[in-house]
Every structure is written in C-alpha cells, then in structure tokens.
Amino acid sequence: MFENNATTDLVMGRSSVRRRILTVLAQPETRLHLREIQRRAGTSPGTASRELGRLVAAGLIEREAEGNQVYFRGASTPLATMLRSLLAGPGTLRSNPAARPVPTAAGASPRPSQPHRSPPIASTSASGAAQSDERAKPAHPGATSATPPAAGTARAEPPSQAIAEAPDVAATVPTSPPDELGLTIAARLAARIRPSYGSRLLGIFLYGARARGEARPDSNVDVLLVLDHVDRYCDELGLTSAACADLSQEESLVVSRVFVSETAWRNRADGQLPAIRKEAVAI
C-alpha cells in the first residue's frame, strides 16, 4: 500500500528520532513546542528541529506560530493519521501519550501529570552516554561543541529515581521553554565535569531565569549539582573552577554553580530549593 511512497519512506526510514517524534505527537490534540518534543523524543534540539522540518515538509506534522512560540502537532490528514497509528501500534491513538513510557536521556518516563515538561532526570548514566554527546551539540549558531568525556573515564551511576522524584520537582509547569543557550552551556559544563566526579555526581540541573525562559542576554547560567555529599565547599568549587571560568570567558556570561547534597535536594523545604525544584531542568 505504501510502496514507492516518498512520505512513507520518510517515516519508515532509518531515523528512529523521526519515528519517536511522530509517536510523541501521535494524539491529534497533542500540541508541543520544540523543546518539549526534543525532551520526549530523547534527542538534541538540533536533531529535533531538523526532523520536524522534514516532517512538516512531508505534511505529517503541522507547525503553528503563536506569538513568539512555535508549536507542532500531528497533521490531521488521513495519511498522516494512519502513518502515526502504524508507528505507534495498536491502541496508541486512544491512549494518553503522557502516560506512556517516552524515551528520555535517562530512559525514564515523564510523569503523567506533567504533559508539558519532563521531570528533571539527570542523564549521567552510562546508557545515556551516546545521547549525551548528541545533546551536547550546540543548539544555537556560533556555539562550539561540547567536549565529550574521554573514553574510559568514570561516569556517574544511573541517577536514582529518588533524585528525579524529589519533592516538588517540576510540579509547576513553567510558561516558557528553557533558554537554549543556557541548556547548551550547562550541557557543556556537565560534559567537562562528569569525569572528575564519577559516581559522586547524582544530577545536574539548569535553574534560574534561563530555566524559566525568562533570561536576559546577560543573565547568569545557573547550574545546580546534586552530589552524594558536600563537605568542603571549596573542594567542589575547585573541581569545577576551570570549566566554569573557560565557559564564562568563551560565552561572555557568568556560569554559576551551586552544590547541594542528595539529602538536601530531596528533603530540604526551606530557602530557595523548593522553588528551584519546580523550575529545574535536568541536563
């Protein structure tokens, strides 16, 4: 039925990202912005943007501009609907996509109650290594690629579910997508410092104005690192000092970091941590 059909070739081709994007947008009422699609499909912003462009050109995805924000949804044509249903499998079109396991960098699923933002799940697992390189690619013109960790260097263990499920994490949906530059710089910082920390590093999050999508051009890039424990604060600063200074110089921005213990990240209810948990975006 679909033989020699260019549209079918596009969908059934070798790009698993393309298929995942179509699966993410399987529900006709699902309308998402690029960042959310990228997160749910478990790919980089650049790859998601490229594949979305192809799918829009093929008439399988519709693009909608609303103010400064661009949204994507599955096209309502019979062919598009049929292809999406074939990819997603039986019953998928009737199910709630937010309740389905959707690939993330950590292989975890977003919470059903957070359809617009995946919970911050640190992608520090070895299984996420391949994707972390892809995710670290520049997401904006002029950015330089992240330096991937050297082969054989220590990587953190897979993040505990407890880190992802800290109280209040992503309990409130921010109105704007995270700042691309902030995400890129945070990813580059993560790539630089992971080898130094190994299994001590339990999570890396972008927070602050850039996580909320409210950044000015000169806003700091605020990064929060969850460690197994924090004893001498200056030791943690020292481990990340060169990477922060290099990135700050290269980008003419202040890359700021704060360290919290796993216990504080999970349990602390005072100060700014509860608010940060809500806005934090996992790197």
Add this chain to the structure above:
Amino acid sequence: MTPRGAQLLEDADRTIASARDELETQGAAVAAQSASAAMLTLAQACLEVDGLAPTSPPAICVAYGERFARTRRLYSVYFRWLLDSADLGRASSGQIASSIDSDSAATAVERAEIFRDAVELFLEKNG
C-alpha cells in the same frame, strides 16, 4: 594609580580585614560574603584602569574575564578565584546550599589577600 583605583583598593583592604575578623567572630558564611565582595571590588579596581565601571557582580566578572583573564594581563587563576568567591558568597546565603564550612571561607579570604597584592602591583605599574 587613579584616585578611584586607590579608593577601590582601600575599600577592598577594609573588606578583607573585616572578613578576617568575621572568620573568628561571625562565622564562615559572613566571612565568605565579605571575601566575595572584596574580590569584586578588586576586579573593579582593575577595570578602572581601562576606564570601565561596571557595578553588578555579573557585569564585573564578565568584563574582568574579557579584559584580564582572556588577555592574560593578570594571572588567569584570579578569574577562577573571582567566580569561585562569587559562587561561595551566593552559597553562603544558605538559601540553596547548606551551611558553608570554615575552611572554605578561610580559603576565600586568603585568596582575596593574594589577589589584593597582585592588583596593587598591577595598579602601580599601569594605573
């Protein structure tokens, strides 16, 4: 050395002296914040040589990085110390990070003292 440069250096001197006292009397968090303020004041003194007068901490850090770390006019590790002290100062508020240990605060004060001497030399030669 310009009058403003001399004034900034004097301000930094006083803040570092306060930080030393605070280590003993008021605790690590207060001392760390004073050390951070001193580092920023010293960076401002350097920028004064170039006729720049940024006031916000991020603007001071960025301008210092561009003018002095990138160009190696001053030892690049001072830029790291500037950023480290700024982050330690923020952490010392206790709003995000847990309590700051006294070793870290003492390290920040010592670094401010070393940076202060370097800046004084720089200003004498260039200011």
